[in-house]
Amino acid sequence: MFARSSAATVVAAALAVVPAHADALADFYKGRQINLIVGYGPGGGYDIHARLLARHFGKFxxxxxxxxxxxxxxxxxLRAVxxxxxxxxxxxxxxxxxxRNMPLLGLLGGNSNVQFxxxxxxxxxxxSSFANDAYILLVRKDAPVKSIEEARRSDFPALVLGATAEGATGNDVPIILRDTIGLHVKQVVGYPDTASIFLAMERGEIHGRTVDLSTVKSIKPEWLKPDSDFRVLVQFARTTRHPDFPDVPTARxxxxxxxxRALIELAELPYALSRPFAAPPHLSAARAKALQRAFLAVHGDLEYLEDAxxxxxxxxxxxxxxxxxAIDRIAVAPPELLDYVRRLLAETRGGGQAQ
Structure with a gap:
């Protein structure tokens, strides 16, 4: 009898606390502004996802x-995180x-600039878990190589790819492809953002770039049409070929x-958290839960889905x-693969993450 009575008391107490927590949360957030920090300039994939979330997040x-x-x-x-x-x-x-690869960078150690x-x-x-996406090598059709087979031959000219500044996916994936599939590539780094890389591609200053398929669909959908001036040579972060590109091979x-192949699979792990959102450490449990619930709820909202x-x-x-x-899976990767990633980051430092 005591146990049943105690259990009922605990449930009643918990139910009584919920409105109190909700009232306290509403009092804190009412009339307040939430700042959503985006680690890139306007117009790229991360920025587009963030602005979409910002339009709908507050109502939850x-x-x-x-x-x-x-x-x-x-x-x-890295500055933002x-x-x-x-x-x-x-x-x-x-x-x-x-x-998406900031968690990997944070786990590797050995870089004094990583402070988290x-x-x-x-x-x-x-x-996004990247389930419906792909990280593609997109190049101009007038590039000196016309297929992935030619792009892997050292007796053909190297593909010249653009990237932003500071070693991350936009720099790392081409080097990983160099080392794992034999891609013959040269990189031009230092572009400030996605828009400037796309402009360089349009002008013929570079042959192409690696980029999310969803970003191209959102910003340059005409580039994916059969009669466009661009073609896709390889798909990364895919266990199988994307349905839009059944004739384009995966890196695996x-x-x-x-x-x-094991190295490719490790490098693809961060794509499970393709568009990550986080708050600082040490938030109160109630506010952390409120933000986490709201984040999942917004993705079921019809207006949000229509805008997306x-x-x-x-x-x-x-x-x-x-x-x-996902972070735990990265942390337990074989040491020799993590060592390769450390060397890769040292090589590409000063290059950058595509958006």
Whole structure:
């Protein structure tokens, strides 16, 4: 009898606390502005996802705060995640989005510029698990190589690809493809953002770039038409070929050997958290839960989904727990593969993350 009575008391107490928590959260967020830090300049894939979320996120948070995007480009979004971790107020009124490979960078160590532990961030989730996306090598049709077979031959001219500044995906994937499938490539780094890389491609200053398929669909959909001036040579971050490109091979298919395939699979792990969102560490449990619930709820909102469809964005969300599981899988990767990634980052430092 005592146990049953105690259990009923606990349930009643918990139910009584919920409105109190909700009232406290509403009091905090009512009339308040949530700052959404984006680790890139306006117009790229991360920025587009962030602005879409900002338009709908507040209505799922008690008190219905406004959400304002603040672009903080620099160091392939490392500047933004360092700010979020070390400087941003830890009150639930600042969140951020940054490169998908920042958790990997945070786990590797050995870089004094990395000033965060990805396991201690307050994760909200990712708007995309990349289930419906692909990371593609997109090149001009007048490039000196016309197929992935020619692009792997050292007796053909190297593909000249553009990237931003500070070693991350936009720099790393071409080098990984060089080492695992034999891609003959040269990189031009230092472009400030996605728009400038696309402009360089249009002008013929570079042959192409690696980029999310969803970003191209959203910003340059005409480039994907059969009669366009561009073609896709290879797909990365895919276990199978994307349905839009059944004749384009995946990197895994082209791997030179099993060791190369294992490296590709490690490098593809961060794509499970393709568009990550997080808050600073040490948030109160109630505010962290409110933000996490709101993040998942917004992805079921019809208005949000309609806006995402208009932008041709991949919506395949995962929550905070799945983010942490993905980070754990990266952390237990074989040491020799993690060592390769450390050397890769040293090689590409000064190059950058495509958006």
């Amino acid at each position: 948070i008690p008190g219905h705060p406004t959400v304002v995007v603040q672009n903080m480009p620099g160091a392939g979004s 360092n700010y979020l971790y070390n400087v941003a107020p830890k009150d639930g009124a600042t969140i951020g989005t940054f490169a 532990d990805p396991r201690r961030l307050t994760w909200l989730g990712s708007t 298919e082209l791997a030179k050997n099993e060791a190369a 469809a208009k932008l041709s964005l991949d919506v395949s969300p995962i929550g905070a727990d799945e983010i942490l599981r």
